[in-house]
Amino acid sequence: MKKILPLFLPLVFMFSCEKEEVNPPSPAEREVFLKERVFNGNSKWLMTKMEADVERVINDTKSKSWFTQLAACRTDNIYLFGDIGVSVTTVAIDEGTTSCSVNEQDYVDLGMFLSFTSDFSKAEVEIEGEAMQKLFGIAEDSYLEFSTFTHTWEFKEVTESKVVINAIIIPEESAGMVEEKANVTIVFERTN
Numbered sequence: 025m026k027k028i029l030p031l032f033l034p035l036v037f038m039f040s041c042e043k044e045e046v047n048p049p050s051p052a053e054r055e056v057f058l059k060e061r062v063f064n065g066n067s068k069w070l071m072t073k074m075e076a077d078v079e080r081v082i083n084d085t086k087s088k089s090w091f092t093q094l095a096a097c098r099t100d101n102i103y104l105f106g107d108i109g110v111s112v113t114t115v116a117i118d119e120g121t122t123s124c125s126v127n128e129q130d131y132v133d134l135g136m137f138l139s140f141t142s143d144f145s146k147a148e149v150e151i152e153g154e155a156m157q158k159l160f161g162i163a164e165d166s167y168l169e170f171s172t173f174t175h176t177w178e179f180k181e182v183t184e185s186k187v188v189i190n191a192i193i194i195p196e197e198s199a200g201m202v203e204e205k206a207n208v209t210i211v212f213e214r215t216n
Contacts, residue, residue, distance in 0.1 A: 051142065051143035051144055051145075054143065054144040054145065054179075054182070055108075055140075055144045057182065058108060058140075058144055058179075058182065059107075059108050061182075061184055062105055062182060062187060063105045063106065063107060063108045063138075064105075064107060065104060065105070065106050065107045066104070066216075067104070067105070067214060067216065068102045068103070068104060068118070068214065068215045068216045069102065069103045069104070069105065069187065069212040069213065069214055069215065070100070070101075070102060070103070070120075070212065070213050070214075070215050071091070071099070071101070071103065071210065071211070071212055072091075072211050072212070072213050073091055073209060073210065073211035074089075074090040074091040074094075074208060074209070074210050074211075075088060075089050075090065075091065075208065075209050076088050076090055076206045076207065076208040076209075077206060077207045077208075078202065078204055078205075078206045080093070080201065080202060080206070090208065095124055096122065097119070097120075097122040097123060097124035098124065100119075100120030100121050100122055101117050101118065101119060101120050102117065102118040102120050102215060103115055103116070103117055103118075103212065104116045104117075104118065108140070114135075114136060114137060115136040115138075135151065135152030136149065136150070136151045136152070137149070137150045137152075138177070144179075145178065145179055146176055146177060146178045146179065147176070147177045147179075148174065148175075148176055149174065149175050149176065149177050149191070150172055150173070150174050151172070151173045151174075152172050152173075172199065173197070173198055173199040173201060174197040174198075175191055175192060175193045175194070175197060175198065176191065176192045177189045177190070177191055177210075178190040178191075178192065180209075184214065185213060185214045186211065186212070186213050186214070187211070187212040188209065188210075188211050188212075189209070189210045189211075189212075190207055190208070190209060190210075191206075191207070191208040191209075191210055192205070192206075192207055192208075193205070193206040193207075193208060
């Protein structure tokens with residue numbers, strides 16, 4: 025028995041430590057979670073990261089960390105993702121503790137629309153006109169065209185406290201934001 029025990033214990037240990045495989049959520053589960061926890065019109069989210077695989081020039085600075093290019097009065101903005109209706113939601117913004125201009129409203133509905141794929145893993149995002157300026161902190165005299173900016177969000181992580189998105193931005197659809205295709209990681213963290 026003493027000779028068998030040393031051979032048997034490693035096998036017991038090996039099989040007892042086997043991790044249980046976690047299945048990804050079904051499209052129905054993902055839809056319910058997004059509707060109840062993220063896109064409910066009440067949850068408040070703070071952007072804490074916007075970092076790309078390519079550099080961007082904005083307001084005369086060039087960086088892969090697009091978040092650092094935002095004015096301080098933009099980095100404390102609070103986002104409220106509107107209710108998911110059939111397939112489209114909007115985003116509103118609260119200026120947070122600092123406003124970039126005394127003339128700006130503290131709370132503004134933005135022209136930003138998300139159309140979700142059937143499995144709720146991605147969304148086509150459209151930002152219209154001056155909403156780009158408010159979201160990205162772009163100077164009014166910028167060379168960027170304030171037209172429609174279209175890109176794709178792929179949801180990499182969606183939890184009660186964090187949403188991690190990979191935004192795919194293509195030059196032809198970026199209204200001048202990028203000169204080459206960019207993969208941008210955007211992180212939102214819940215504040216309430």
